[in-house]
Amino acid sequence: MGLLNILRMFRKADRQVRILFLGLDNAGKTTALQSLADEQIDNITPTQGFNVKTVRHANYQLHVWDIGGQRTIRPYWRNYFGNTDALVYVIDAADERRLEESGLELNSLLEEEKLAGLPMLVFANKQDLAGAQTPDAIATSLHLNAIRDRPWHIQPCSAKTGEGLQEGMEWLVRQVH
Amino acid sequence: MRSPTSPSPKSSPASSAPASPFASCIAGVRPGIISRPSGSVTSAAASSRAAPAPATSAPLPPGEDAFKIINIRIRDLETKAPFWTCRDWSNIKRTTEMHLPRKLLQCSSVAREFTFSSHNVLENLRLQQTVYLHDQPIEEWNFEFGFVIPGSTNTWESVVLAAAPEEMIPAEIISGNMVIDTAFYDGSALLARKRLTVFYE
Numbered sequence: 001m002g003l004l005n006i007l008r009m010f011r012k013a014d015r016q017v018r019i020l021f022l023g024l025d026n027a028g029k030t031t032a033l034q035s036l037a038d039e040q041i042d043n044i045t046p047t048q049g050f051n052v053k054t055v056r057h058a059n060y061q062l063h064v065w066d067i068g069g070q071r072t073i074r075p076y077w078r079n080y081f082g083n084t085d086a087l088v089y090v091i092d093a094a095d096e097r098r099l100e101e102s103g104l105e106l107n108s109l110l111e112e113e114k115l116a117g118l119p120m121l122v123f124a125n126k127q128d129l130a131g132a133q134t135p136d137a138i139a140t141s142l143h144l145n146a147i148r149d150r151p152w153h154i155q156p157c158s159a160k161t162g163e164g165l166q167e168g169m170e171w172l173v174r175q176v177h
Numbered sequence: 178m179r180s181p182t183s184p185s186p187k188s189s190p191a192s193s194a195p196a197s198p199f200a201s202c203i204a205g206v207r208p209g210i211i212s213r214p215s216g217s218v219t220s221a222a223a224s225s226r227a228a229p230a231p232a233t234s235a236p237l238p239p240g241e242d243a244f245k246i247i248n249i250r251i252r253d254l255e256t257k258a259p260f261w262t263c264r265d266w267s268n269i270k271r272t273t274e275m276h277l278p279r280k281l282l283q284c285s286s287v288a289r290e291f292t293f294s295s296h297n298v299l300e301n302l303r304l305q306q307t308v309y310l311h312d313q314p315i316e317e318w319n320f321e322f323g324f325v326i327p328g329s330t331n332t333w334e335s336v337v338l339a340a341a342p343e344e345m346i347p348a349e350i351i352s353g354n355m356v357i358d359t360a361f362y363d364g365s366a367l368l369a370r371k372r373l374t375v376f377y378e
Contacts, residue, residue, distance in 0.1 A: 003336070051334075052333045
């Protein structure tokens with residue numbers, strides 16, 4: 001159970017940790033979260049609001065928020081920024097056509113005061129698809145190397161196969177400590 | 178990381194009683210069923226709020242609830258097998274019985290998931306759940322969702338790890354004597370409330 005393991009890693013840190021999953025529609029946020037939680041991923045539909053997963057053990061709690069990425073929902077993202085400890089930004093690495101749009105959304109997140117300084121994990125998702133761009137190529141396109149005001153990391157992954165997800169989250173956990 | 182005064186989800190045991198891997202659920206009820214001193218109805222209260230972002234949904238069809246619980250699922254997290262699912266909450270009474278298999282008490286972790294929709298924007302959705310045993314509160318669980326997008330469908334899954342076997346309350350004591358009271362509020366306005374009496378079989 002991936003989320004429980006993640007919770008256990010947090011045990012020396014804050015008693016409550018809140019992680020936000022954001023990204024364009026169809027980037028794979030819900031699939032990534034379901035996959036991390038060892039849940040089925042064959043029945044996922046576009047998120048029309050939010051999905052929250054809470055894991056608690058003893059006095060420790062992990063809350064992961066996955067907010068829908070459709071254009072009409074994005075203006076509401078800012079309502080969920082408060083109290084966040086870490087940000088996960090999911091990108092469809094196989095959709096070159098929308099990479100610029102994804103980069104624009106990411107840039108506006110980086111300018112948000114409530115998210116200032118928070119560690120950010122970027123999932124270069126859909127690496128199982130032919131034509132998926134490498135993390136380096138995405139980092140270059142999105143100018144990630146220019147980010148100086150927060151720890152960030154780009155992790156290749158496939159939310160579908162689960163590859164890379166745990167590694168990415170482990171990096172994030174180390175930053176929140 | 179977080180300042181102690183910040184609003185955040187919290188769980189506080191109402192007493193030192195051991196946690197039970199209880200399964201809880203709730204249901205949408207029509208505002209008219211709920212007695213409130215103000216007499217205001219949920220939909221009017223919510224829609225009168227100023228939304229920070231644009232978008233208002235189309236008018237609600239007559240007879241439709243503005244806030245609805247769509248689905249509730251209680252599962253063993255190890256096997257993923259659902260113990261209990263309720264999909265149609267529109268016609269059930271405010272207090273109902275939930276019959277669960279005894280083997281749920283042996284599960285190391287239980288997941289309860291609910292799916293709900295809101296026609297209106299909500300500024301501060303929160304859930305308050307109290308577990309009573311023989312009318313005495315033994316556990317309280319509060320969760321703050323905060324903002325809810327108008328016209329949205331949302332899910333919350335909460336995974337609870339079971340207490341050690343020696344700390345568990347025996348099924349015979351719980352069955353028929355444990356009531357889970359779940360209420361949804363937007364700020365102080367009650368949106369939906371459900372009391373469930375739990376039976377282990």
